[in-house]
Amino acid sequence: MEYEEAKQKILDGLTKKLKSKSKFYFNDLSKIMGVKPREAKKVVNKMVEEGLLEYWSSGSTSMYGMPGTGKQAAAEHED
Amino acid sequence: MAKHETPLLDQLETGQWPSFVTDIKREAESRAKNERNIEYQIPADVCEDLLGVLELSFKHGRTHWKHGGIVGVFGYGGGVIGRYCDQPEQFPGVAHFHTMRVSQPAGKFYTTKYLESICDLWERRGSGITNMHGSTGDIIFLGTTTPQLEEVFYELSHNLNQDLGGSGSNLRTPSDCVGQARCEFACFDTQALCHDLTNEYQDELHRPAFPYKFKFKFDGCPNCCVASIARSDLSFIGLWRDEIRIDQEAVKAYVGGEIPPNGGAHAGRDWGAFDIQKEVIGLCPTECMRYENGKLEINNKECNHCMHCINAMPRALRVGEDRGCAMLAGAKAPILDGAQMGTLIVPFIKVEPPYTEIKETVIEPIWDWWMEEGKNRERLGELMKRQGLQRLLEVTGFAPDARMVQEPRTNPYIFWKEDEVDGGWERDINEFRKHHQR
Structure with missing residues (x-):
């Protein structure tokens, strides 16, 4: 799968679910793309690099979300 | 006078043990005086606000920290743990109080100059409070603000040649015992392997894509000083597969009381003369030793590498020459499913660069x-339990080995797979009916 196609799939998938949740496990992203985790990781890393996804961590578990989404986003940014 | 009254915390100082409350108060006082004229980059009263919010939590019986956060340094999904206080107006010093994990040097070897440097950095750009060391071994920096994260990371990586450690669903900072640098029992170079795997798996350490945390720990011998067998998803335990080396003269010296047993440990009390029969031979878990006519003999085939005899008489007994490590998988602390010890998956493997x-x-x-x-938040040990050791052997291609099981199984059923049976599941019904009526 081309990067652009995978990227769009993730953005569409995450936007669709935004009403119910804003943070996603890595496995959720692999499933949206329909590829194996190793391949999904390359796409996800690039999307983080481009600022399209951001990490969220409780300390023990990591999740991904789109910047600016979710309840905590406003509270956690500097402005 | 302290910024906040802390009667409940003060009680914690009255016990007979050292108190973290005293430590934090001391740091608060030092920051208030600022005798070294440090240009604090976060509020100078951070420690006082920390005590204040903790006192409030004790008073209310609930936490005033929020859960997790979206902070980090650019490109890293681990190493920084966002911590925010839900009473920022009352305690502005800890409105942000993020944790940073700093990857500890292999074997935790560092110079005092290095320690001073990281402490100075944290005094200036953080709260000054550290945790040496976290349970994964990291140097833990407790409490800084979001704008300081990149600054701390820049100074660590550019001035101190130091990386952040692992957190979240990442490979966690690999941790090892002191190894061959100072220990004669170490059967492989734990520091070399720990360092090599840390470098090799940088992507796994910094960019989370695992279902949950994953830990490597390296023990040079079965004494397991970093407790890899209990605390790591993949445990490396040094051992030998030939014979324990015996110096019979030294054995006699132990028996004769010329060399103190256990390297002179337990010397605070008179335990009487060393009794090799009672203290070594009789405690061998596989009963594979005997001492007769002034000669110690070991049936090495029965030895299970418990280390007891070597620990008791280190001058007389030494680990073998054909060394490597055993690998165990799936240990974990009790979070989702109870605590588990590692399961042996590789009985012996050579450890060579x-x-x-x-x-x-x-x-x-x-x-x-x-x-x-793996399901979300499922550790390797839980997956092994859910899908079975057999499945692990299939995916890895390891040959089943009697040493992988603790005891003979009690379940009499054998579930064969089609390709393991001659002719598979297909049969000629007409041929069958020749011998079996309907």
């Missing part, structure tokens, strides 16, 4: 399986 066999035949197949099959 560049460690290709360990990486390609053990670590990576296990990761591939867990990444594909």
Whole structure:
């Protein structure tokens, strides 16, 4: 799968679910793309690099979300 | 006078043990005086606000920290743990109080100059409070603000040649015992392997794509000083597969009381003369030793490497010459499913740079399986329990070995797979009916 196609799939998938949740496990992203985790990781890393996804961590578990989404986003940014 | 009254915390100082409250008060006082004229980059009263919010939590019986956060340094999904206070107006010093994990040097070897440097950095750009060391071994920096994260990371990586450690669903900072640097029992160079795998798996350490945390720990011998068997998803335990080396003269010296047993430990009390029969031979778990006519004999085939005799008489007994390590998988603390010890998956493997066999035949197949099959927040040990050891053997291609099981099974059923049975599941019904009526 081309990067652009995978990227769009993730953005569409995450936007669709935004009403119910804003943070996603890595496995959720692999499933949206329909590829194996190793391949999904390359796409996800690039999307983080481009600022399209951001990490969220409780300390023990990591999740991904789109910047600016979710309840905590406003509270956690500097402005 | 302290900024906040802390009667409940003060009680914690009255016990007979050292108190973290005293430590934090001391740091608060030092920051208030600022005798070294440090240009604090976060509020100088951070420690006082920390005590204040903790006192409030004790008073209310609930936490005033929020859960997790979206902070980090650019490109890293681990190493920084966002902590925010839900009473920022009352305690502005800890409105942000993020934790940073700093990857500890292999074997925790560092110079005082290095320690001073990281402490100075944290005094200036953080709260000054550290945790040496976290349970994964990291140097833990407790409490700084979001704008300081990149600054701390820049100084660590550019001035101190130091990386952040692992947190979240990442490979956690690999941790090892002191190894061959100071220990004669170490059967492989734990620091070399720990350092090599840390460098090799940088992507796994910093960019989370695992279902949950994953820990490597390296013990040079079965004494397990970093408790890898209990605390790591993949445990490396040094051992030998030939014979324990015996110096019969030294054995006699122990028996004669010329050398104190256990390296002189337990010397605070008179335990009487050393009794080799009672203290060594009789305690051998496999009963594979005997001492007769002034000669110690070991049936090495029965030895299970418990280390007791070597620990008791280190001058007389030494680990063998054909050394490597055993690998165990699936240990974990009790979070989702109870605590588990590691399960032996590789009885013996040579530990030689560049460690290709360990990486390609053990670590990576296990990761591939867990990444594909593991549920969210499921540790490797839980997946092994859910899908079975048999499945792990299939995905890794390890040959089943009697040493992988603790006891004979009690379940009499054998579930064969089609390709394991001659002719598979297909049969000629007409041929069958010739011998069996309907």
